[in-house]
Amino acid sequence: MFDYIWLVPVFPAIGVLINGILGRRIEAINKDLIHWIACGVIALSFIVTCTIFYQLLQLPAAERFYQVTCFSWINSGVLQTYVAYQIDPLSMMMAMFVIGIGFLIHVYSIGYMDGDPGRYYRFFVYLNLFMFAMINLILANNYLLMFLGWEGVGLCSYLLIGFWFDDEANAIAGKKAFITNRVGDFAFLIGMFLLFTGLGEHGVWSLQFNEVFSNVHYLSTSQATAICILFFIGCTAKSAQIPLYVWLPDAMAGPTPVSALIHAATMVTSGVYMISRSNILFSMSPLAMGVVATVGALTALFAASIGLVQNDIKKVLAYSTVSQLGYMFLALGVGAFAAGMFHVLTHAFFKALMFLGSGAVIHSMHHAYHKVHSHDDAQDMRNMGGLKSKTPITFWTFLVGCLAISGIPGFSGFFSKDEILWKAYSSPQGHWLLWLIGAVAAGMTAFYMFRLLFMTFFNDCRAGDATEHIHESPFTMTVPLMVLAVLAAFGGYLGVPHALGGSNLFEHFLEPIMGLGDGKILQDATTAVAHGAHQAAHVAGHAVLAAAGHAAEAGHAVVGHAAAGAHHGAHHPPMWVEYTLMAVSVAIAGFGIFVAYMFYIVKREIPVALAEKYAFIHRLLLNKWYIDELYDVVIISPLRGFSYFLWKGIDVGVVDFIVNGVARIVGWGSSAVRYMQSGYVQSYAVSVVFGTVVLLAYYFLKAL
């Protein structure tokens, strides 16, 4: 019934082909055709996705699993892989919001990229290509196809960061993104090899999700830990966590719609998606889970600290993204997979909103500067101010985003962030320290977001002559802003927790995939149930994949219930603890906003004084803890030096020295006996060869 799912990735691919091959000509004839094609294919993709999503909802929860095999891909011996898609609550949830937001951002780009002739078509080709790769990443039913999407989105990110490539900094930022991601992909690949061979030892040669997950009990804990940590290293690159986050802030060199789509809402969350997808694997290794939670929490705090002092409007948002991704990993690490995914969703709404908002601001600033022929930085918040009245739609929608990310009750971010903080404290893998780090980071978040809001939209405009030329952006840009603002405000009601009288629709929807997020309990239950599921699958026969999948998925559902049962039975912190923690985190956020208000509206001399007083800390934060410089000294420079040594030292100095030396020695020897002194290197070498031949012949004949 879902056999037509291949249409979802194929539509964007058609867009890539048409605009990619004919784009230059089409643009010459009629520029509008380019974006009609590019947005049209995404719209079609979205319609198909909606239909599938609707069909999926009609099914009972236990049957919401389906696989569609399109064609076989890389086959050799025991390795059999397919281009095949998987339809289940998790993949469809991701697909819905990724393609939906993707469509909005395509529309937004029409206005934003308007003044870029000759490259207009190229931009949309890359965007469509990104959608193609991202859809494959999400819908894939095996790790290899997921890896295609995984590297594919990295490639598009590279192409789009360096979109304005005539600026060297942009080109370097793009390359940095790709290489850093390659480091992560290296770990992902090794993890995949380990998984493949680890299960292969037991006769299960597969990279397909449901086959892998129903056989994970074959893996030892140490194997599972190794695989999970390698996968997580892959995530630290793609989802910008310590230590491989360094590319994301630089990635802001790309056009702002790209920052919104790729570097905030979708691609960077694929690490979270991958771990959620592999939650059964991760549940096997408490150690790996601990690593994920710790790195996530530290990243949330660390990135937020840098965000406090940045002056580039997009840099603030970039560090904020890194920090928010940290929250998501914190959630995953404590076993709250559904909460992590929920934050992916709400974050996609409010962060895409804020990036597009900042894009609108930059667009307006840029045009105004253009009018007065000024070359001032259109992204520096120190040049902005007072835009509230000039760009009202941008301001009000941006305000919604700020309230959401700060976790103000009622807005979407409140529900997801609070869920994460609560789980960080209360889950068996949780710890009060993790909660504290998260809460402090939340306070910082509220501070820097409102600092941004106040610096940009309040007080007097600091743009000089350009001030009077600042206008609101065209409607193709403001309409997506308004849609996203609605989602950012109300998207949270999909997952209102029980404590607030909600029914947590979101978590229940994902339940068949995630269980109820109590990793430890899950672990034991999984092993037992997966075993049963595996046997059931055997009985059903592997020929009918869907049937096997059903069995496995049904098994997971049982795990969920088992876990739920255990959950309720286990000793739990009382309700008042949850309410108290909630109140505390809201208070911290409120305090952050208050401080920002004091610093940037009431007493604007305070931040300057503080920066002077604590110059060292300020400089440290402003320069991002000097991590880039550190990497350069420790890795990049030595690598280059070593390479130079290999070339001049080994290749030329040793190997060629010997090769040419042999010829020369023969030459000297020959001249000594004044024999065969022809002067040709060839003949010298021939004599070397001849001598060796004689020697070898001697040994061979002896052996005969």
Place this chain on the structure above:
Amino acid sequence: MNELGFPIISLVTFFPIFGALILMFIDKEAKDTIRGTAMVFAMIEFFISLPLIFAFQSGTADMQFVERYAWVKSAGLSYFIGLDGISLWIFMLTTFLTPICVLCSWTYIQKRVKEFMICLLLLETAMLGALVSLDLILFYIFWELMLIPMYFLIGVWGGDNRIYAAVKFFIYTAAGSVFMLLSILFLYYFNHKLTGVYTFDLLELYKLNIPVSTQFWLCLTFFVSFAIKVPMFPLHTWLPDAHVQAPTAGSVILAGVLLKMGTYGFMRFAIPLFPYASNQFTPIIATLAVVGIIYGALVALIQPDMKKLVAYSSVSHLGYVMLGIFAFNMQGVEGGLYQMLNHGISTGALFLIVGMLYERRHTRMIKDFGGIAKVMPVFATFFMIMTLSSIAVPGTNGFVGEFLILVGAFRSMPVHAVFATSGAILGALYMLWMYQRVMFQPLDKEENKVLKDLNAREIVTLLPLAILVFVMGFFPGYFINKMDASCEHFLKTYHQQVAMYELQVEEGSPAKLASVMAESHLKSTLTD
């Protein structure tokens, strides 16, 4: 005769000589006629080779389209040729690349056009002959024959330092193959001693049971000879010189086909003839392969000359091929074969790309460029596609080969595989860094601002390669299916033979063979 009832391989192999003969009668001043004629022959050649793909039976490991005639009966020399899943695609790659080489030399070669085209066509025959020969002496003749046209291509149409490069190329490879000849003769006499028959028939010689101590030395000579050709670290230093000096077409053929003769030689000759010794050498070869992967990538990283960079990247890529073959399982071996084709396509195309820039600017130094994507957008697209293929992004052919090789290697030598995988990071680093410095960044040099984008001929040259990158990336099954039976057979015999020899070494006599065979069969199913 053979399945088609028609000596198709002979026809395809010697057809270029016919073309060369015709060229000889054309006035050497009529350059366009010469180019056109060469192109027509290269194209006809490609089309008459196509039926080989369609008539090829993928279900069998036997040699196909076999032709066999006694040549010098008393000496046991025969004209014995055929194709199987191991040689088929490299054979096709050769007929596919030759027209591309003619096209890319259209304006690049201005002096002695006639001789150039004749050399190219003769080289094609020599390469095809080496790929189909199943008689050791016949193979050796073609093998040495390849050197001569290539020597001229570099020595006559090369760059400033062409004589040094040509001589270095010639001596390196010739020196290696002399030892191989010696071993071939040894095999010939040894076979006679055991069976009383004089023959150079490869399939007969496969069956020889060679004492392990002797095998070691024989194998060494073959290995050295092929390793030079591959080239494997540390025998690679002829390659950068040869590539930098060679004209574009020479580099394309060199990278596309000649280097594969080395890796192909391992699979067709060295390993099946000396399985036990090959097994002994495996740790060394695999280690050298991994060293080559990383070494080649690191040295490529800092090259100031684009062509040298691509040349060193070849060392790295061929390291993957060797690692795959010596993993001795299906993924490794098929990945290795696939990577040979990929390398022919992507590196061949990269040499074409460097050549196109060189023709316009007469420099290959990276620092002389910058911002080229702005003036040459079509060129930039092709360059990007080939870069992606070279760094093995999924969806391109490069990924299929590299992934299979790494999976295969990981199954038999995990540590080697981990190091080899890190080469993928370095690969991205040197390729993207070059791309960035050549194509991106500000367009700040006056000479570069007037560069013209690709003309129709150049687009036609690159387009087939670009299409193949994606076809082979998304539908590798079509290619790999035809390799399956031969690779399975290759592995099965290898593992059986190794097990047999091992027992011989243990017990000192070829006893208990039956049980060993049974056991080794078990073992070979583990390496599927």
